[in-house]
Structure formats: structure tokens, C-alpha cells
Amino acid sequence: MEIYNPSVKKNVRNTEAAFPAGVRIRGPMRPCFEKILTKEALEFVAALERKFRPRVKYILQCRKEQQARYDAGELPSFDPATKAIREGDWTCSPPPAAIADRRVEITGPVERKMIINALNCGAKMFMADFEDSLAPTWDNIMHGHINLRDAVNRTITYEDKARNKSYKLNSKTATLLVRPRGWHLLESHIEIDGEPATGALMDFGFYFFHNHASYRAKHGGYGPFFYLPKMQHSREAAVWNAVFDWAEDTCSVPRGSIRGTVLIETLPAVFQMHEILYELREHSAGLNCGRWDYIFSFIKTVRAHPDRLLPDRVQVGMTQHFLKSYTELLIQTCHKRGVHAMGGMAAQIPIKDNPAANQAAQELIKADKLREVLAGHDGTWAAHPGLVPLVLEVFDKNMPTPNQLHVKREDVSVICADLLQMPKGKRSLDGLRLNTRVGVQYLAAWMSGTGSVPLYNLMEDAATAEISRVQNWQQIKYNAVLDGGLVPGMRVTKELFARVLDEELIRIEKEVGPAKFASGKYKEAAVLFAKQCTAPELDDFLTLDAYRYIVTHAPSARM
Numbered sequence: 001m002e003i004y005n006p007s008v009k010k011n012v013r014n015t016e017a018a019f020p021a022g023v024r025i026r027g028p029m030r031p032c033f034e035k036i037l038t039k040e041a042l043e044f045v046a047a048l049e050r051k052f053r054p055r056v057k058y059i060l061q062c063r064k065e066q067q068a069r070y071d072a073g074e075l076p077s078f079d080p081a082t083k084a085i086r087e088g089d090w091t092c093s094p095p096p097a098a099i100a101d102r103r104v105e106i107t108g109p110v111e112r113k114m115i116i117n118a119l120n121c122g123a124k125m126f127m128a129d130f131e132d133s134l135a136p137t138w139d140n141i142m143h144g145h146i147n148l149r150d151a152v153n154r155t156i157t158y159e160d161k162a163r164n165k166s167y168k169l170n171s172k173t174a175t176l177l178v179r180p181r182g183w184h185l186l187e188s189h190i191e192i193d194g195e196p197a198t199g200a201l202m203d204f205g206f207y208f209f210h211n212h213a214s215y216r217a218k219h220g221g222y223g224p225f226f227y228l229p230k231m232q233h234s235r236e237a238a239v240w241n242a243v244f245d246w247a248e249d250t251c252s253v254p255r256g257s258i259r260g261t262v263l264i265e266t267l268p269a270v271f272q273m274h275e276i277l278y279e280l281r282e283h284s285a286g287l288n289c290g291r292w293d294y295i296f297s298f299i300k301t302v303r304a305h306p307d308r309l310l311p312d313r314v315q316v317g318m319t320q321h322f323l324k325s326y327t328e329l330l331i332q333t334c335h336k337r338g339v340h341a342m343g344g345m346a347a348q349i350p351i352k353d354n355p356a357a358n359q360a361a362q363e364l365i366k367a368d369k370l371r372e373v374l375a376g377h378d379g380t381w382a383a384h385p386g387l388v389p390l391v392l393e394v395f396d397k398n399m400p401t402p403n404q405l406h407v408k409r410e411d412v413s414v415i416c417a418d419l420l421q422m423p424k425g426k427r428s429l430d431g432l433r434l435n436t437r438v439g440v441q442y443l444a445a446w447m448s449g450t451g452s453v454p455l456y457n458l459m460e461d462a463a464t465a466e467i468s469r470v471q472n473w474q475q476i477k478y479n480a481v482l483d484g485g486l487v488p489g490m491r492v493t494k495e496l497f498a499r500v501l502d503e504e505l506i507r508i509e510k511e512v513g514p515a516k517f518a519s520g521k522y523k524e525a526a527v528l529f530a531k532q533c534t535a536p537e538l539d540d541f542l543t544l545d546a547y548r549y550i551v552t553h554a555p556s557a558r559m
């Protein structure tokens, strides 16, 4: 048997002759990558790309055009053209037994040890993530597919030699869900007909192709199950639905086996929830409140509106009216259509060296989960295995049934103004400093290949770091008045931000120590973060600009 050792990183010159016509692998081949990059799998991914690339380009162009309308003064709202769908009496296909009870879902990157820990941790579900919590380096993506294949086949193991610790799956494990990248990210290490592949199609394609048969055999003929991130419009859900139809037909899998939970994590999408479910009605597993990207998108969507400056990030919590309204409308929408309404991620994680602070963090998580279960959510997310028992306890106590599809929330009446209401709170210099410190450290980790990190006792990933970036951008762009903190009345300028950045870099160096600071990517991250925060026009995603730092093209056989 071939032993898989993720630490072996031998570079091999790629030979294009080994791959199907039109497919070029630009990332270095490592041991075991050939198990994922088989001729058949590459043909499947290339066919997906050829069929859907034009539609992906179209939806991205639509996003640009819609943003131009927001920039010209329009605000997101419900679409009169699809009123009949919102008011119509239809339901989605019922949830299969394998995902009927999903009260606690742990999430985490597709890293080998974490996959085993997550599957073993007692959560009902595990969302394995190619998205917010993963830096999409070639090695991370390819190892992620190897790890998932081994997880589905239950052969996944891991040896931590330094700690003399072995990892393997328990007999009872969580049900696996996979989150591919959003539509906007390209995969530069695979080219199809001379263009980079679409990250989302590649993640879906390899995972589906290699695992659908084993997965369905273990889940009553259903699956694989997915989370679908960062969509802005139902036309994007229609593309996912067509991808699912095509994959099912191509692999002779019955219609409706694949199920996807759509994250409602952009402001435009909250006005499209019925429409999104309608497009996916045979393939839907419900909606999820992706709160962190939602807050990021709230700022991004109204970027041209100087009257819409948010208070400090720490004050934008789930009890703010616009967020409460979004979650309640999501629950009402899902339960009307017979599918799950999933809660989101509390950012607190266990604090190991301070019992009092740990207790306080746990209380915050408990309160957040209690609010979710009482509102009618069918389950929620946990960021860390140590939090699963706590979250489980709140849901077990308050949700005796497998889910709350029967809780219709007909009392909820949410209009545009509720979803667009500005959060209350103040902006402070400390807020600007914290955004800067977190943004730089997150970016430094991401550029080094790590997509989720603990910072100041909170989980930080691409979505939370985006809030720090766009909030800084918004304040600098409009010279926001800092109306809170110790020095109220100060205005944010490029000069103030430059000084804050310098000072926060010194603080980061002190906190992480000179050795880690020197060997890490903090200085490069600071340059990129500063560029992003002071750009005349806001970039759509931080990771689009940062991606070039993590691309590793292999020497080509043609050279």
C-alpha cells in the first residue's frame, strides 16, 4: 500500500502529455496528486468548466452591473419581477434522513488532522471548507481532495510524530458536507483551454467525481451534500442547480441526490431567498446565516453611500436590528419552503490560559446559540471541537425534535427598511487599530497558507478579516469622524491610518516575538492591507489581490 505523507514536497516537472487535451496542470505534482488528477476526473472537471464557464462569467458581469447601480444611489430591494415566486405556494424536496437532524455543525479547513478531529468530535455534521477558512494554495487544495477522499472511504489517518499521537476515525462520525470556493475565485494551477479553471467548479468537480458513489452508498442513496457560499442573486443558484443536474446525469445519479445549503451572506441575497430556494428546489438543503460575510457585504454593497458608516466591528452583533431581521426572515422563508434554516458562527473560541475569560466567552456563545434555537433555527455552527458539547446542550435542551421545520414564524414581518437599518454604536480609534492589527495578521497567515487563525481569543477567517478591511476603507474614504473612544472628534485620514499601521506593526512584533515576525509575512501583509484600505475604489475581495502571493507554478515540460 502506498503511504500518504503530506510532508513530502518533491517538485516534479509536469508532463502535459499525461493530461487530457486542453488541460494543463500548472501546479507542481506531488506524491498522490495523481490519484486526484486522473484522466477521467480531469475530463469531468474540464467538461464542467467548458459547459459552465460562460455562465459563471455572465453572473460575475451581472454582479458588476448591479454594483454600479448601487454605486449610483440604488439600494437593494425585493425584485417585483419575481413576486409570484415569493408569494407562490411551493415547497422544496424534503430533507433526506441523513441530514434531517443537523443541530450542531462543526466547520474547518480541509486539513488532514482537523478533518479527523471534526468528524470525531460529536457534532452531527462537519462542513469541510475550501472557502473562508482555507488559503487556496495548490497544496492545500490538492491535499484537501486527498483528505476528503480518504475521509469518505474511512481510511483517513494521521501521525503526529512530534507529539507521538495517532489519529483515526471513531466508529460514529459526523456527516460530511463540503463547501467549495465562491464563484469569483479562479484556480490558477489548472488551465482549461488556455484559461484558469473556476475554483468552485474544480472543488465541486473533483470531490463529486471521486466520492459520489461511496458517499451515496453510506447515506441512504443521497448526497454528496454541499454548502454554497457568497451568492448574490438567484441566477447564481440556477447555475449551481444546473451543475448538480449535469453531474447527476453524467454519473447516472438520480435527480435530487445532491443537496446544497446556500449561505445567505451577501446583502443582495437576502432579498432573493425565496428565489434562490426556488431555483434549487430539487437540490436544496436550506439556507444558512453566514453572518460574517453578510456584515462584510453590507458595507461593500453600500460602499458609495457616505451616510452608511458602521460602528466598530465589535459592536455589530446579532442583536442589531438589521441582523435580527435577516435571521428571522431566513427562518420564516426556509420553513415555508420545508427546508432547514441554519444559524451561524459565534467567533469566540476556547481560551486556554484564562478560566475567567474562557467562562465569559462560553457565556457569549451560549447566549448566541440560545437566541438562535429560540428564534427557530434548525441547527448552528461551532468553530472548535471544544465548543461542541456546549452548543449541543443548548440545542438539545430547547429543540426536542430533530429540527424546527414546524416553527413557521408567521409572526415575522420584515420589510426592506428592517434589512437596511444602520447598526447602532460608535466608531473609535481603538476600533481602527484592532481592524488593522487583525487584518495584517490574518493576511500574513493567509499568505503563508493558513486560512483560519486564533487572534485575540477569536476565530478569524477570510470573512471576518474582510470586515476589518472594508471598514477601514470606508472610514478612510469618507474621513469618518471617530465619535467614540478616548479621543472623540478625530477624523480618519490616510495619514492617521499610516501612523496607526506603523504603530500596530510594532505592537504585532512585540506580541508574536521578533523571530516569528522576521520569518512571517507581516511586512508584505501590511503593504497589501494598506493598499487595499486606501484604494480609491474598493476591491471586491481581499483574496483576489492576495492570491498572486500564493500561486506556485511548476516548471513546464514545454519550457
Ligand SMILES: CC(=O)SCCNC(=O)CCNC(=O)[C@H](O)C(C)(C)COP(=O)(O)OP(=O)(O)OC[C@H]1O[C@@H](n2cnc3c(N)ncnc32)[C@H](O)[C@@H]1OP(=O)(O)O
Residues within 6 Å of the ligand: 106, 107, 108, 109, 113, 114, 115, 117, 118, 129, 132, 133, 292, 293, 345, 349, 350, 382, 383, 384, 385, 452, 453, 454, 458, 459, 460, 461, 463, 464
Ligand atoms: C465565517 C465562517 O465562514 S466560519 C467557518 C469557517 N471558519 C472555520 O471553520 C474556523 C474553524 N476553526 C479553526 O480553524 C480553529 O479552531 C481556530 C484557527 C479558530 C483555532 O485553532 P487553534 O488555536 O489551533 O485551536 P486549538 O489549539 O485550541 O486546537 C485544539 C485541538 O482542536 C483541533 N481543532 C480546533 N479547531 C478545529 C476545528 N474547527 N475542526 C477540527 N479540529 C479542530 C486542533 O486541530 C487541535 O487538535 P489536537 O489537539 O489533536 O492537536
Ligand SMILES: O=CC(=O)O
Residues within 6 Å of the ligand: 132, 263, 265, 289, 290, 291, 292, 293, 294, 344, 345, 463
Ligand atoms: O461563512 C460564514 C460567514 O459567516 O461568512
Ligand SMILES: [Mg+2]
Residues within 6 Å of the ligand: 132, 229, 263, 265, 290, 292, 293, 463
Ligand atoms: Mg462566509
